Amino acid sequence: MKGDAHSRVKRWPWTMRSLPTNPNGDFSSALPLGVAPSPHSVTLVEGLQMTQDFVHEPVLAAEVVNAMAVEDGIIVDATLGGAGHSALLLERYPQVRIIGIDRDPIAREAARRRLAPYGDRSTVVAGDFASMATLVRPLTHDVPIRGVLMDLGVSSPQLDDGSRGFSFRYDAPLDMRMDTTQGETAAQYIASADVYELADLFREHGESRFAGAIARSVIAALPTTTSELVSAVERAVPAAARRRGHVATRVFQALRVVVNDEEAQLREGLDAAISLLAPGGVLVVMSYHSGEDKVVKKFMLEGESGGCTCPPQLPCVCGAISTLEVTRHGAILASSDEVERNPRARSARLRIARLKELA
Secondary structure (H helix, E strand, O other), X not given: OHHHHHHHHXXXXXXXXXXXXXXXXXXXXXXXXXXXXOOOOEEEEOOEEEEOOOOOEOOOHHHHHHHHOOOOEEEEEOOOOOOHHHHHHHHHOOOEEEEEEEOOHHHHHHHHHHHHHXXXXXXXXXXXXXXXXXXXXXXXXXOOEEEEEEEOOEOHHHHHOHHHOOOOOOOOEOOOOOOOOOOOOHHHHHHHOOHHHXXXXXXXXXXXXXXXXXXXXXXXXXXXXXXXXHHHHHHHOOHHHOOOOOOOHHHHHHHHHHHOOHHHHHHHHHHHHHHHOOOOOEEEEEEOOHHHHHHHHHHHHHHHHOOOXXXXXXXXXXXXXXXXXXXOOOOEEOOHHHHHHOHHHOOOEEEEEEEOOOX
């Protein structure tokens, strides 16, 4: 078991080492920080609580909507969340349909409610990045896919629902699964791992100096709640050595990534997106920490160059074929006004590429 778990960590070629620039974590679309579900407005979705008043302010909304700029066809929202971006796209482009995908049953239910006014112009399905192409193709009915939106990271409702175990701000079972109906929880992952595996994982996510000490403390504690995990980290890191932000931020991020297979999911999702797009279609990806952004940037630049290995000062003679046009070299960031209004936009980085037309 321990050897198998170790191989899970090591097989991923894309390592997300860096932290989000926001000290509170990496985020998708945003609620005000610290908002918790109202006890008077909850319902159960597959055994989980969901707030009825699902306030949802999408990050970089105008930039996403303008980047799509399509007349008709289908846009795939591969990380649907509360459907903030999708609702705006349906409003702006009245001839467009949305196929929205999310792993989280609570997010899907919230999205269905948000998109109900648009009738049959939206379809919400359960799934993840890796299964995007398989899920979407049977639903298109030969209508071209003009755009794919991938808004990465943990959504605000997931963070703000203390019961999910994503955040160190709430004491909750140590779960961290996007899809709570399958897979192992963070607590189960820790119980099956060994100290070397955990140390490697924490080191890959920025805990270089204290990775070993944290891993030993976590293994000794075998935490089953978020507060127990925080205590285990605090015991391993001297107060004088703690950096800006919460001492357990990197550990929570690392466990969330491994529990949800996020690194492999992202690379497979980018491949799936390109396979779905019609010529001229747009890929819009929003990331929330530099590790994710590096993966997206590398993918888009490789698509633009076709993987060319020729010296940059010479014409290409290696036969590489460019498939993508990167519309802007450099990530689009939130304005200072948006960050002031919505602090969770601070770490967002938006990148856009277009699938080249057939020759």
